[in-house]
Amino acid sequence: MIKFWNKRVKHGILTENEQLDRELSKIKKEIKNGVKKRFAGSLAIRMVDSGSCNACEAECNALANPYYDLERLGIYFVASPRHADVLLLSGIMTFNMTPHVKEAYAQIPAPKWVISLGDCPVMQAPFDKTYAINAPAENHLPVTHHIAGCPPSPLEIMEGLLEFLKKI
Numbered sequence: 090m091i092k093f094w095n096k097r098v099k100h101g102i103l104t105e106n107e108q109l110d111r112e113l114s115k116i117k118k119e120i121k122n123g124v125k126k127r128f129a130g131s132l133a134i135r136m137v138d139s140g141s142c143n144a145c146e147a148e149c150n151a152l153a154n155p156y157y158d159l160e161r162l163g164i165y166f167v168a169s170p171r172h173a174d175v176l177l178l179s180g181i182m183t184f185n186m187t188p189h190v191k192e193a194y195a196q197i198p199a200p201k202w203v204i205s206l207g208d209c210p211v212m213q214a215p216f217d218k219t220y221a222i223n224a225p226a227e228n229h230l231p232v233t234h235h236i237a238g239c240p241p242s243p244l245e246i247m248e249g250l251l252e253f254l255k256k257i
């Protein structure tokens with residue numbers, strides 16, 4: 090036990106990143122204010138995967154955990170485009186998914202926006218142009234904002250959402 094406490098005193102707490110905590114709490118405050126100002130406190134996002142490797146979705150899943158806790162800031166992922174304000178598009182646009190993505194966009198009531206997530210929708214991902222690929226996404230949808238990264242981290246996604254809130 091003494092050995093354990095000596096080690097703890099010597100190395101401090103290694104599982105917490107104070108700089109990230111500070112950055113995150115600043116971004117959270119700004120996002121909450123932005124959502125309140127632009128969307129009356131509630132922004133609904135419908136995420137559509139147009140051909141991704143699933144890493145972008147995994148990073149988005151992390152936004153729901155108690156650390157990032159996006160729902161507390163008023164941003165919700167919804168199951169139906171009819172309940173959404175924003176279409177969040179991940180993955181490289183494939184021919185098979187193109188009509189479904191367009192249909193999802195058409196179902197969102199106006200005013201509506203499209204955010205592309207990750208390097209895939211802008212054709213900068215590791216995938217190359219093949220017979221199955223119909224990218225970039227902006228050829229098919231009016232993309233308002235792009236969040237770069239392969240995959241972008243949860244913090245980068247939050248920064249991107251904040252930029253979007255400032256842009257519109």
Ligand code: SF4
Binds near residue numbers: 214239240241
């Ligand atoms: S941007 Fe990268 S991580 Fe995201 S879906 Fe494309 S290949 Fe996967």
